[in-house]
Amino acid sequence: MTTQDNLAGVEATAVSPRLLRGNFRLNWRLRPLPDLALTFLLVFGVLATCQALVYFGIVSRFVIPLPTSIVPALGELIGGGGLGEHILTTVSEAATGLAIAVVIGLSVGTLIAEFRVAERILYPYLIALQTMPKIALAPVLLVWFGFGLGSKIAVAGVISLFPVLVNTIAGLKSCDPGRLDVLRALGASRWDCFRLVKLPNALPFIFSGLSSAVMFALTGALVGEFVGASSGLGYLIVQANNSMDIPQVFAILLILVVVGMAAFGGMQRARRKFLYWSPNQD
């Protein structure tokens, strides 16, 4: 399943934010026009190839839908009503799961980074859990938290917790001792050192974790819905898939792209607001 590959990939990158950030930039404004034209040409080319492959019967339309058939499917989906509610379901599951993950990730991460006792007690479990593919917990979480929103929130929370947690620890521990000396020489309390130096210093890491976590949360909500649900975009995909309505599956994927881009855009705005000082930002 591709979800799994994605998770592994993003989680691996989450630990070294600086290296990868530059490559993932979606900055349309700064792209020169010929580049942009090439991008659209590429999309158009791929779509035209699909259309041709299916049209001439080389590939079955149950495998790839006719691109032109996605448009009416999308219209049907939007016109049919109820789509807003499904989007709301999935987004609120993801957002709630993410919020819980952020609260737990930041606080447990701070405990581990700041207190040796906490580190010694919790770190071994952290390593063990980090190497486990958390998405595999989805069926169990359905049993534990029920058929409703609870289980989806749990899946979203569990898989988005780790990028936040790991990056919070890495960020707090990466603090330059020279900067801390400035405060220590003034007799600053541990709390002052934390709030005035360590925490702001950790923000680039935390944001990098958050970017991964946002996408993880969305993925978690969808997988939770795949396992068993009665509403949400994941539920819609399963429904459409079961009735072999492939154009509708792709229409829902398009909607997911829009939701994902909105989440990504929101993260970028927050980043620019809080990390105006970080040289890795655009």
Place this chain on the structure above:
Amino acid sequence: MGKIDRLTLDESVAVSESITRAPVIATRGLCKTYATSAGETVNALSQVNFDVGQGEFVSLVGPSGCGKTTVMRILAGLIDGYTGSVNIGGRVVHGPTPHIGVVFQDANLMPWRTVLANVTLPGQVLRLDKKACHARALELLALVGLGGFEKKLPGELSGGMRQRAAIARALLHDPRILLLDEPFGALDAMTRDNMNVELARIAAEAGKTVFLITHSIAESVFLSDRVLVMSSRPGRIIETIKIDLPRPRSLDVVADPMFAATVLRIRRLLEQSTSADLHVTLAH
């Protein structure tokens, strides 16, 4: 590490003025041994004694690795586990005191704070009055030649400008003593000369007692009233040299025969100390 008293700016001035007779800094029998991660011990300081008087500019020179930074960190209250005593402003201290402002080799500015917010940072830590700190920070920035750069981020400044900001920050809470550990070591020679002229002016204008650590002999002679010469490790003060060149000094002072003679004398002392070491190692 001890907590320091929460002073207001006015109180800290009052404390500064209450003690005038005794030396502002006095160390007696400082010894420090580090334990390395390999389980060995490094004898960094052995019996370091010196005094610094009120308003005096004293430099500590010595070969690299001789324990200069260790002295600075002990004075600043940043390390413990040493023997001997440190007396600052007439009181034995065991931790950070608000009488000292420290400038490190790296500017160590907080990149997320504007230059102004960096300079007011000590005020936040010491819970000083916000308005007074703001006004004082603006004055200090003008003093160090950074007027107009208040709103800039450290990332937008040159190395020399960052060190100026660090000096302004060290002066914010109006400490009696300015402690500088090779503050211009990372700068190019021209900038460094200019910064030294500036430092002499700032120290005179602010009326501070200054303790400067450097491995540049010329720098120490140019700036100081007295130069403490430290031996190679384990560091101890092998000679104290009074610099009688008239003030204010310009960079032209390097042409003064007395300047050249003093530099030469300190160099000889350092060479003797290191070659004595060589003999010891060869004899083994």
